[in-house]
Amino acid sequence: MFGSKTRRRLLSIAHYVAIAAYVVAALFPLFWLLKVSVTPNSLLYSEGVRLWPSSITWDHYNSVIHHTDFPLFFVNSTIVSGVTAALTTLFAAGAGYAFSRFVFRGKVWLVGLMLVTQMFPLVMVIAPIFKLFAPLGLTNSLTGLIVIYTAYNIPFAAFLMQSFFDGIPRELEEAAMIDGATRLGAVRQIVLPLTLPGIAATLGFTFTAAWSELLFALMLNSKQEATTFPVGLLTFVSKFSVDFGQMMAAGVLALLPVCVFFFLIQRHLVTGLTAGAVKG
Amino acid sequence: MTAITIEGVTKNFGPVHVLKGIDLAIEPGEFVVLIGPSGCGKSTLLRMIAGLDDLTAGNIYIGGRRVNDLAPKDRDIAMVFQSYALYPHMTVKDNMSFSLKLKRTPSEAIGRAVGNAANLLGLNALIGRKPRELSGGQRQRVAMGRAIVRKPKAFLFDEPLSNLDARLREQMRFEIRKLHRDLGATSVYVTHDQIEAMTMADRIVAMNGGIVQQVGSPLDLYDNPANLFVAGFIGAPAMNVLAADCAQSGAGTELRIGASKLVTVDRTLDVARVSLGIRPERVRLASADDGVPAEVVLVEPTGLATVAHVTVGGQLLNLFTTERPRITAGETVYIRVAPEDVRLFDPETGARI
Structure with a gap:
């Protein structure tokens, strides 16, 4: 009884992890699109790989x-x-x-x-x-x-x-x-x-x-x-x-x-x- | 004038001949049941009356008017489908008033008609609901309501009770019948359930293989089946059919099952073998001196009655009795059959002799 309950919970966690991994992978390019679009040209190549630029611009x-x-x-x-x-x-x-x-x-x-x-x-x-x-x-x-x-x-x-x-x-x-x-x-x-x-x-x-x-x-x-x-x-x-x-x-x-x-x-x-x- | 006349109607789906010349006259106010196994063409015939399928040949008249080329909407008939076919996106009220709205009936008249139908069918509390919020029996009632608000020339039912459980089916059977009595509208009802046919019909049309096998009142078909098909199809448990040998005996003919002399009918038969039909409730238990021996294979008590499966001369036979005989499987009993209860059929053609 207890064993199957734990297994069910683990399975459902695994499901969510898999779905989360997929969503992240699918949405990451979109995020990158957004990130680059607000990165000033001066920072584009100078900051290395960062998730978010140190300053943003709407230029x-x-x-x-x-x-x-x-x-x-x-x-x-x-x-x-x-x-x-x-x-x-x-x-x-x-x-x-x-x-x-x-x-x-x-x-x-x-x-x-x-x-x-x-x-x-x-x-x-x-x-x-x-x-x-x-x-x-x-x-x-x-x-x-x-x-x-x-x-x-x-x-x-x-x-x-x-x-x-x-x-x-x-x-x-x-x-x-x-x-x-x-x-x-x-x-x-x-x-x-x-x-x-x-x-x-x-x-x-x-x-x-x-x-x-x-x-x-x-x-x-x-x-x-x-x-x-x-x-x-x-x-x-x-x-x-x-x-x-x-x-x-x-x-x-x-x-x-x-x-x-x-x-x-x-x-x-x-x-x-x-x-x-x-x-x- | 007849309500619906069907004249030499045939239907081919490509090379398949579904209906092979159907003739039928339905009187005004009559409740006619089309019955037969699946694929016998009964539903096709109903759909042709409704105008949903074309005729290959023949004519259909509704109220004296030839309707072959008339669209379903111009035939003034209502139909209840097996799946109920309620419009899922409309409330019960909208479902029932749909046809009246299309006819541009004034809204007070629609309200009155829907109200009356809802009263009649006990749907008042459900009038604002959508079909998916209803139980099977309620959906069935809405489908009926949709048909009756229109006051059509005829009602067509296509196996309307097949999707209900046994108890609800029994109840709806009663309600449809009562409704028919109250409204008095001509009804054509398709089913494969012989109990529905027996209990509801004024007249039964038994169909098989695209041909009308027999038309008559329920008891007429039950007592005097025109052929082996009707004999086997109408009645549950079904009529016993035994292969019997004929032997001339004075003015009559002795019918033997294997070595047992079952019954002597007082007519001469010029054939050697016949199919002998006998209703299970007409097979009676007897004593050793006036019966033929039969071996009990199985006893099925239902409370109301007992069905005993016995063999006579190696052939299986059902015996139905409301008395509660103390018999058990493996035992030998004696059975007796009265000559007037026997129906004889040609073993080749299945036709009554």
Whole structure:
């Protein structure tokens, strides 16, 4: 009796230690980002490795906001990510619903095709995409990025949404349809409120994916007006030096929208990510 | 005019023929139970009446109107699902008023209808709760309430009691039946539980393999099953079916089980072997001079009655008696069967002869 109790306690301590170790390891880079962003340039290389600089400064933030194009990159990224997330979720919800509820000719092929698009590394398709986009005027434009991000995120998002729709019993819609709703009405009034966690998860996933995408943004857009912030971060790397302070300050600022976004959806997200685990 | 008419309805799911030509006329106010083993097509038929599945061929009429191409919402029927299908994000009240709101019923009328239904079902105290805060029986009641507020042309029930425990099932059986008596609405009820069918139905439709095997009142099906399937499916413990040899005996036919002469029926049979059906409660214990010997294999006392499993000529047979006979396993008893209690079936086709 006593032995098993002690063992249980030890096990639970071990659990917490493991979780703490993971959290520290995962968050440490973020801490370092914050630390460097407030370290004065003069102390960056002179203090050796310290957890916190002896004096801090907001200069980096100041110059990033007032003396660089970062506010513009920021707005660009927000537009691209926001619109991408909204469009992807809309299309993915439609596709996911169809995959979950309907039997139709060519379904297997369609699903297979969508999986195939996920097989190729982005680098391989960049050249053809550029070739396609240039005559359409979609290079050097935010629209082009939105189009390619949306297209690229839809397959995974559709499968994600499908799993959420699969978790909602078909009978609920059938009951609503018998109660006098059209299929669309049943989806809107019954299925949609129940899929909110799934929608939140999909929004969050796509928003982050678009927010941090570098390759397409770098290759398709070269003009300042259409630059997103990951590309913007690279401007701190010059041939002879890297302005770590400003880069990190920009990085911290770039984290903020994602944090705000996740804060807004987190209530739905937690239920969303665990929804598949326990069949209601 | 019939309430629901089903005319030559077939349903194929790809190469699988689920329903093979169903004809059925349901009278207004009738409580019809569709019964059969899983996969017999009973639920599919119900879903087709509701408009949730398409017909491959045939016609369905509700209140004289052909509804083949009508959306579920336009059929004016209510359905109670096995899983209850309550809207999880809505309160009991919202669940029950959902259909009326869609019909743009004035809110006073909705309030009145929901209030009446809640009264009828004893749901008044639960009206503000969400489905997850309710017990199985309460959810079942809300599902019923959602159906009755609408005053539909017909109620459809898809195994509504399967998820309840035995005692609650018994109680809900009674309540659904009482509700039907009070409301008098046409009801089609699907179940695989023959007790539900027997106790609730005005008429039972026994189905198997996508075909209607027999339609009739519960006792009709019990006493005069049209074939071996119905004989075996209706009644618990099930009807005994024995392989019997026929021997002409004067104007009648002697039916033998192995070496034992079980019973003589007063009709001539031009076959050598028949399947002999006899209800367990019609097998009586007798004395050595007017019975055939049977060996007791197992005795199951239930308090209300005793079921004895015995063998006659090597074939197993159940005997059901409300007297409490002092018999034990291994013993030899004598049984007697009256000719009028015997039902004969063709061993090949299973059809009644």
